[in-house]
Amino acid sequence: MNQDLAEKLARALGPKGWILGDEAASYRRDWLDRYGEMPLGVARPASTQDVSTVLALAFEAGVPVVPQGGNTGLCGGSVLGAPGGIILSLARMAAIGEPDRASGSIEVEAGAVLARLHAGLEGTGLMFPLHLGAEGSAQIGGLIGTNAGGSHAFRFGMMQDFVLGLEVVLADGTVWNGLRAVQKDNAGYQLRRLFAGAEGTLGVITRAVLKLYPEPCQRATALLALPGEAAAVAFGTRLRAEAGEVLTGLEFFCDLGLDLALRHVPGLSYPLEARGGTYLLVEVASASPKMPLDDILSATLEWGMAEGLVLDGALAASQAQRAAFWRLREEQPEGQRLEGAQLKHDIAVPPGRIAEFVGEAGALCEAILSGVRINPFGHLADGNIHYNLSPPEGSADFSERGEELALAIAGLATRMGGSFAAEHGLGQAKVKLADALRSQTERQLMRSIRRALDPSGQLNPWALAPLNDETG
Numbered sequence: 001m002n003q004d005l006a007e008k009l010a011r012a013l014g015p016k017g018w019i020l021g022d023e024a025a026s027y028r029r030d031w032l033d034r035y036g037e038m039p040l041g042v043a044r045p046a047s048t049q050d051v052s053t054v055l056a057l058a059f060e061a062g063v064p065v066v067p068q069g070g071n072t073g074l075c076g077g078s079v080l081g082a083p084g085g086i087i088l089s090l091a092r093m094a095a096i097g098e099p100d101r102a103s104g105s106i107e108v109e110a111g112a113v114l115a116r117l118h119a120g121l122e123g124t125g126l127m128f129p130l131h132l133g134a135e136g137s138a139q140i141g142g143l144i145g146t147n148a149g150g151s152h153a154f155r156f157g158m159m160q161d162f163v164l165g166l167e168v169v170l171a172d173g174t175v176w177n178g179l180r181a182v183q184k185d186n187a188g189y190q191l192r193r194l195f196a197g198a199e200g201t202l203g204v205i206t207r208a209v210l211k212l213y214p215e216p217c218q219r220a221t222a223l224l225a226l227p228g229e230a231a232a233v234a235f236g237t238r239l240r241a242e243a244g245e246v247l248t249g250l251e252f253f254c255d256l257g258l259d260l261a262l263r264h265v266p267g268l269s270y271p272l273e274a275r276g277g278t279y280l281l282v283e284v285a286s287a288s289p290k291m292p293l294d295d296i297l298s299a300t301l302e303w304g305m306a307e308g309l310v311l312d313g314a315l316a317a318s319q320a321q322r323a324a325f326w327r328l329r330e331e332q333p334e335g336q337r338l339e340g341a342q343l344k345h346d347i348a349v350p351p352g353r354i355a356e357f358v359g360e361a362g363a364l365c366e367a368i369l370s371g372v373r374i375n376p377f378g379h380l381a382d383g384n385i386h387y388n389l390s391p392p393e394g395s396a397d398f399s400e401r402g403e404e405l406a407l408a409i410a411g412l413a414t415r416m417g418g419s420f421a422a423e424h425g426l427g428q429a430k431v432k433l434a435d436a437l438r439s440q441t442e443r444q445l446m447r448s449i450r451r452a453l454d455p456s457g458q459l460n461p462w463a464l465a466p467l468n469d470e471t472g
Contacts, residue, residue, distance in 0.1 A: 002040055002061070002063065002084060004061075005040070005057060005058065005061040005063055006018075006020070006040055006041055008057050009041065009043060009054065009057060009086075012050070012053050012054075012057070013043060013044070013045065013046075013050060013053075013054070016044060016046075016092070017043065017044045017045060017046060017050065017092070018041055018042070018043060018044070019041060019042045019044065020041045020042075023042070024038075024039055024041055024042045024087070025038065027039065027042045027068060027071070027079075027087045027089060028079065028080075028087075029079060030071065030073065030074075030076045030077075030078065030079045030427075031071060031072050031073060031074060032074060032076075034076055034429070035076030035079050035081065035427075035428050035429070036076070036079035036080060037079070037080040037081065037082055037083040037084075037085075038080075038083045038084075039080055039083070039084070039085055039086055039087045040063065040084050040085060040086055041086060041087075042086070042087045042088075042089055043065075043086055043087070043088045043089065044089045044091060044092050045088070045090070045092065045093065046092045046093065047093070048093075048167060048169065048175060048206045048207065051088070051090075051093075051169045051204055051206055052169050052173040052174075052175055053173065054086065054088055054173075055088075055169055055170070055171060055172065055173045055204065056172060056173025057173075058086055058458065059171055059172045059173060059456075059458060062456065062458065063084070063085055063086060063458070064080070064082075064084075064085035064086070064458050064459075064460075064461050065085060065086045065087075065088050065204075065458060065459055065460075066078060066079060066080055066085060066086070066087050066088065066200065066459075066460045066463075067088045067090065067141070067142075067145065067200035067204045067205075067459075067460065068087050068088065068089050068090070068142075069090055069091075069110070069111070069138065069139035069140075069141050069142025069143070069145070070113065070134065070137035070138040070139045070142055071137075071142075072134035072137050072138045072142070073142065073146060073424060073425065073427060074344060074346070074424045074427075074429075075421075075424050075425055075426060075427025075428065075429040075430055076427040076428035076429050076463075077145075077146065077199045077200070077425055077426070077427030077428065077460065077463045077464070078142065078200075078427075080462075081428055081461070081462030081463075082462070088204060089111075090109075090110040090111035090139060090141050090142075090204075090206070091111045091139070092111060093109040093110055093111040093206060094109055094111040094112045094113065094116070094139075095108070095109045095112065096108045096109070096112050096116060096117055096120050099121060099124050099126050099212060100181070101124065101125070101126065103181060104126065104211060104212045104213070104214075105164055105181045105209055105210060105211055105212060106121075106126075106128075106209070106210055106212055107179065107181075107207060107208070107209050107210075108140050108207070108208055108210060109140070109141075109206065109207050110139060110140055110141025110142075110144075110204075110205045110206050110207060110208065111139050111140070111141065112139060112140045113135075113136065113137065113138065113139055113140075114128075114130065114132075114135040114136075114138050114139070114140065114143065115135045115136045117140065118131075118135070121212070121215075124215075125214065125215050126212040126213065126214065126215055127212065127213055127214070127215040127216075128162070128210060128212055128213075129152050129155070129156040129162075129213055130143065130148065130150050130152070130156075130159060130162065131150050131151055131152060132148060132149075132150040132151070133330055133333065140208060140210070141204075141205040141206070141208070143159050144159050144160070144163060144166070144195065144196050144205055144208060145195070145196070145197070145198060145199050145200050145205060146159075146197065146199060146423075146424065146425040147159050147160050147196045147197035147425070148423060149379070149382070149384065149422070149423040150423075151249060151251055151329075151379060152248055152249065153379065153382050153384070154250065154379065154381035154382040155245075155247065155248045155381075156213065158196075159196060160192075160193050160196035160197065161211075162210050162211045163192050163193070163196055163208055163209070163210065163211075164180065164181050164182060164183060164192070164209040164210065164211055165178050165179040165180040165181055165182075165192060165208065165209035166178050166179065166191070166192045166195055166205055166207070166208050166209075167179050167205070167206045167207040167208070168195055168202075168203040168204065168205050168206065169203055169204045169206055170202075170203045170453060170454070171203065171453065171454035171455075171456070171458055171459050175206075176191070176203070178191055178192055179207060179208075179209050180209070181209045183211070194449070197425065198464070199425050199426065199427065199460060199463045199464050200459055200460040200463070201450055201454065201459050201460045201461075201463055201464050201465070202449070202450060202453045202454065202459065203453065203454075203459070204459070214287035215287065216248075216285035216286055216287050217286070217287055217288070217289050218285065218286055218289060218291070218293055219248075219283060219284065219285040219293070219322065220283070220284050220285075220293040220294050220296075220297045220315060220316070221249070221281070221282065221283045221315070221316040221321075221322040221325055221326075222280075222281075222282045222283075222297055222301060222313055222314065222315050222316070222325075223271065223272065223279065223280070223281055223282075223313065223314055223316075223325045223328070224276075224279065224280040224281075224282065224301070224304070224310050224312070224313040225272050225274050225275060225276030225278075225279055225310070225311045225312040225313065226276050226277070226278045226279070226280060226304075226309060226310055226311060227276060227277050227278070227308075227309075227311060228276075228277040228278050228355065229252070229277075229278050229354055229355035229358045229359075229376075230355040231278065231308075231309040231310075232252050232278045232280055232354075232355075232380060233351065233352060233354055233355050233380070234307075234309055235280065235300075235304045235309045235310060236250055236280070236351070236380045236381060237352075238300060238303065238304070239282065239300050240381065242296060242299070242300050243284050243296050243297075243300070246284045246285060246286045246291060246293065246296065247282075247283075247284055247381070248283050248284060248285045249281060249282060249283030249284075250280065250281075250282055250283075250379070250380045250381040251280070251281040251329045251377075251378070251379060251380065252278055252279065252280050252281075252376075252377060252378065252379075252380045253278070253279050253281075253328070253329055253332050253375075253376075253377035254277065254278055254279070254374075254375060254376055254377060255275060255276065255277055255278075255279075256373060256374070256375050257332045257335065257336065257375040257376075257377050258270065258275075258279060258328065260332075260335035260336050260338075260339050260375065260390075261328060261331045261332055261334070261335030262335075263335065263339075264334070264335045264338035264339060265327075265331045265334055265335050265338070267327075268324075268327060268328060268331060269324070270328070271314055271321075271324070271325075272312040272313065272314055273312055274311045274312035275311075276311045276312070279328070280380065281325055281326065281328070281329045282297065284296060284297055294315065297315065298315065301313050301315075329377070332375070332377045332386075333386070333388070336375055336388055336390060339390055340390065340391070340396065341390065341391055341396060341397050341398065342388055342389060342390050343388065343389040343398060343402055343405060343406065344386065344388050345386070345387040345388065345389070345406060345409050345410070345420070346384075346386060346387075346420070346421060346422045346423050346424045347384070347385045347386075347387050347409065347410075347413045347418065347419070347420060347422060348382070348383050348384045348385070348413065348418045348419045348422035349383045349385065349413055349416045349417070349418035350383055350416070350417055350418065351380065351381060351382065351383040353383070353416050353417075353418075354380065354383060354385065356416070357385065357412065357413065357416055357418075358376050358385070360412055361374075361376075361387060361408075361409055361412055362374055364408045364409070364412060365389065365405055365408070365409070368401055368404050368405055368408060369391075369392065369398060369399065369401045369405065370392065371392030371393065371395075372389055372390070372391065372392055372398075372405075373389065373390040373391070373392065373393070374387070374388075374389055375387075375388045375389070375390065376388075383418065383422075384422040384423060385422075387409055389405065406433065407433070407436070410433050410437055411437060414437045420433055420434075420437060421433075421434070425464070426463065426464045426465075427463050427464070428462050428463055431462075431463070431464070431465070431466065434464075434465070443465060446464065446465040447465045447467055450464075450465055450467060451467060
C-alpha cells in the first residue's frame with residue numbers, strides 16, 4: 001500500500017516534488033535532534049493544488065502527514081513520531097507578494113522565510129514586526145502554525161494577531177480559501193485563529209494575508225544593569241506607563257547568561273562599568289520624527305537611578321551600538337548551548353510575578369539537583385521566561401533529573417496562572433505535560449476540534465493533542 005502511494009506521489013509531484021532516501025533523511029530530525037523517524041518520503045509541493053493532491057492521496061491510504069516549515073521548532077512538532085509517514089515541506093512555496101500600502105497588508109506563501117519578508121519590505125515604509133533568532137530559517141506557515149511570539153509580542157501581538165486571512169488545505173485535500181484582507185470579519189467562527197497554534201494538526205496552511213505596520217523612523221535603545229528581577233519589574237512598570245505605545249522592546253537576562261555569552265560567543269563585549277543581577281534591554285520607537293524618544297527614555301532612566309532600581313545604564317549612540325546591545329540579549333541561547341548540556345523551558349507567568357517565579361523556581365530546582373545553574377531570560381513585558389538550565393559545575397549532564405525538573409517548573413508556572421508553553425507550542429515534547437497540568441475538559445475540547453476536522457488523526461498525529469491518547 002505504501003509503495004503504491006509513493007508511486008502515485010512521484011507521478012503527481014515529479015522528481016523535485018517527491019524525494020526519497022538520503023535526500024529525505026535530511027528532513028528527518030528536529031532542530032534539537034531529539035525527535036524524528038525516517039519518512040516514506042518528503043513531499044515538496046509547488047502549489048496549493050499539489051498540497052491538496054498529497055493530502056487527498058495520503059488520506060485515502062491512511063498514511064500520516066507532518067507539515068514542515070523551516071524546522072526550527074524546539075518541541076519536535078515538525079517531524080514524524082513513527083517511521084513511514086510523509087513529511088510535507090512547504091519550502092518551494094515561498095512567493096512574497098507586493099505590499100498593499102493603502103491597506104497595510106501583504107499576501108505570502110507559507111514557505112516564505114521570515115528574513116526574506118523583512119528584506120522585501122525595506123524601502124516601502126512598512127514593516128512586519130515579528131523578530132526572532134531563527135528568522136533566517138523560520139517560514140511563515142510554521143510561524144503561524146506555532147503562533148510564534150518573539151521580542152515585540154507585548155507591543156504588536158503574537159503571530160495570530162498578524163493574520164488577516166488564510167488559505168488552508170484540510171486533511172482530506174479540501175481547500176478552504178479564507179484569504180480576506182480585512183481585520184474585521186465577524187461572519188461566524190474565527191477560523192483564521194483556529195489554525196494559528198494548531199501545529200499542523202487541523203490543516204496545512206498554504207497562503208496568508210498578513211498585517212503590516214508603519215516602519216519607525218527613529219529609535220532609542222538602552223542597556224541597563226539592575227540589582228535583580230524585582231527591580232526590573234518595578235522599572236518596567238514605570239517605563240510602560242511613561243512610554244506607552246512607543247515602547248517596543250523590554251528584554252531581560254541574568255548575570256549567568258551574560259557570563260556564558262561573553263565567554264563563548266566571539267565579538268561580544270559588556271559596555272557598562274557596573275554589573276548587576278539582572279539586565280534590561282529597552283527600546284522605544286516611533287513612526288513620527290516629532291516624538292521625543294531620547295527624552296522619554298532618559299527621564300525614566302534618571303528616575304530608576306534615583307530610586308535605586310538601576311545601577312548603571314547607557315543609551316545607544318549609534319546603530320552599531322544598538323546592534324551590540326541587542327546581541328547581548330539575542331546570544332543568550334547560543335552562549336548556554338556552547339557551555340554544554342542544557343534543558344530549555346518556555347514559561348509564561350503574569351509579568352508582575354516574574355521575580356516571584358524566578359525565586360521559587362530556583363529553590364525548587366536546587367532541591368531537585370543541587371548546584372544546577374539557572375539562566376532565566378526573555379520578555380519582561382509579557383511575562384515570557386526562557387528558563388534554561390545547565391548542569392552543576394563539573395557535571396556533564398542532569399543525572400536523569402530532567403523530567404522531574406521540567407514538571408516542577410511547569411507546575412509552578414501553572415499554579416501562578418501562567419503557561420508551560422509560552423512560545424514554542426507543545427509538539428511531541430510537551431504532550432504529557434499538557435495532559436498532566438491542563439484540565440481534562442480543556443484537553444478534550446482540543447481533541448474534539450481535532451476530530452471534527454481530521455477524524456482519523458492523520459495530520460501530525462503525535463503532536464499537541466493526539467487522538468490515540470484520549471481518555472475517559
